[in-house]
Amino acid sequence: MGLPNVGKSTLFNAITRAGAETANYPFCTIDPNVGVVQVPDERLVRLAELFHPGRVVPAVFEFVDIAGLVKGASHGEGLGNQFLSHIREVDAIVHVVRCFEDPDITHVAGRVSPVDDIETINVELNLADLETVERRIEKTRRLRKSGDKRYDWELALLERIQRLLEEGKGVRGQAWSEEESKFLSDLHLLTAKPVLYVANVHERDVATAWEHPMVQEVRRRARVEGAEVIPVSARLEAEIAELEGEDRDLFLAEAGLQESGLDRITRAAYKLLGLITYFTAGEKEVKAWTIVKGTKAPQAAGVIHSDFERGFIRAEVVSYEDLVRAGSTVAAREQGLLRLEGKDYVVQDGDVMHFRFNV
């Protein structure tokens, strides 16, 4: 999301152009406002060299284009409420801010100031949350008449959130207990969502983007809430998305970039959400699967199929590093690097898993 004219559509076009072959991902949403991109992962390349599979399937990420957020959105201006409800459904927010000057491209506020833009949007999100919280407070006050002590606790928490929002502070980045976090997640507040700032710079500034005064401003602003900033040039990303293989590497090198902005955004979003990858690998297919850090083996298996979770017996596990060092599953087994793990095993990033289950 972001204000109008900051480069959202340009970036989103790059996302859909670079887009993954969605046929491999039956769970992905089919919607013109949703772009599916692959999560870049070098490990898949190495695993493919070991297994020579029929196909390699990377993990994917869905990006939703939330256009049209303007000042006054929380009052339903400019279809505002509809957009806010779209934001409610996402796991994390990529907030695009304009860090390029161009006299031909109007800025909604009349001048380019990324930090002011961030405030403008945050105010709308804050107001929308305030409305949610105030409605909930009314309800809780009614319910409290039943005498249930639970509602005293809820009311105190809601009033604390209300004060935070009134002070213009979001819910994100505050210290909450586990119980409070649980309650908060049920409220689906917009300012509770993890956020990543994308600073859209002019293509000529991309190689030295970190030195750009506006990018530095955004960085200082983001630091306050512990958020990350990724500088990109949306226009350049659109060009990169058209290229593949060597052409792409050459283009990136010429632009002074190591990897595309899109790859950096995807990687950062993955980290932001606390996601990790495990692999399944065989002759037919090498595939990356996404789980939340801390997921146990049966639930990790459930990502592949619910039957795998229900009938879970054991998992055969080898770490990516061990497997690559051994050179094959057979060699890894001979060297005792293959482990049998039960239902309490916490899956680690890079685990290569083989599940045994009852049907």
Ligand code: GDP
């Ligand atoms: P949106 O309203 O946020 O979706 O913004 P758009 O993607 O439509 O971009 C607004 C204008 O800014 C368009 O004319 C784009 O071509 C231009 N623009 C977007 N990104 C860049 C960029 O990286 N460099 C330059 N020079 N112009 C850009």
